[in-house]
């Protein structure tokens with residue numbers, strides 16, 4: 109599925125499939141939205157609203173999660189929500205090098221047991237901040253206790269991290285953000301290119317994933333600016349105590365100045381088309397030519413950099 113069908117050429121306003129190719133080496137990272145919905149998912153159980161009964165497949169949203177595939181074979185998932193098994197099947201995930209967590213809310217971790225089949229050969233590294241790791245050890249205590257052999261359990265190697273680390277040719281940097289009063293992590297993923305000078309110099313090879321964010325500390329902005337692709341959680345039009353609104357997500361993207369921004373962690377308040385219109389109108393009103401914006405949908409695949 110082309111990743112930018114919904115974007116518009118900033119010069120002509122026409123829908124476009126691609127931008128002019130960048131010069132130089134184009135090595136690609138692929139990211140797939142395994143889910144783009146808020147905590148209850150869409151449709152919501154028992155809800156008969158127009159969005160929950162919509163026939164547009166983009167209005168069905170599983171819990172938010174991102175799958176990252178590097179050209180060197182790197183395979184990483186951010187968050188393992190309750191639908192992880194279905195998402196892994198849909199995306200054809202056969203193995204993983206690591207799982208990254210943003211925080212320990214149920215909609216981001218309750219599929220962790222299904223990692224089991226991916227950890228048969230060796231334990232799977234799990235990276236998160238110290239609070240999240242502590243919470244995981246409590247919530248999934250059976251995973252970390254010695255029990256009888258047999259009976260399936262995922263083999264997880266949790267590691268609390270504060271600094272960037274490398275898997276293959278990808279560098280993963282934690283991005284501290286606020287989720288209400290909680291300190292959680294966004295993730296910046298940059299491809300390490302040979303002869304590229306400072307490792308993080310080529311922002312065009314960078315994707316930043318910030319879900320469940322309500323505020324960005326000043327010190328985290330340097331990790332967000334000018335990314336090729338910025339993904340931001342925003343649940344609805346109205347303000348919310350622990351999540352960005354659409355407006356706040358778009359203002360973040362405007363300030364960050366990257367090439368495109370996708371909204372994720374979306375509720376059933378508005379359908380996909382209406383959120384697209386909101387994004388289009390914001391860009392028009394602000395005269396924003398450079399940064400494309402739109403809502404993500406489940407199964408959407410993007411190439412980094414933006415082709």
Ligand SMILES: [Zn+2]
Nearest residue numbers: 147213215320
């Ligand atoms: Zn969430």
Ligand SMILES: [Zn+2]
Nearest residue numbers: 155157160376
């Ligand atoms: Zn509904």
Ligand SMILES: [Zn+2]
Nearest residue numbers: 211213287320
């Ligand atoms: Zn949350």
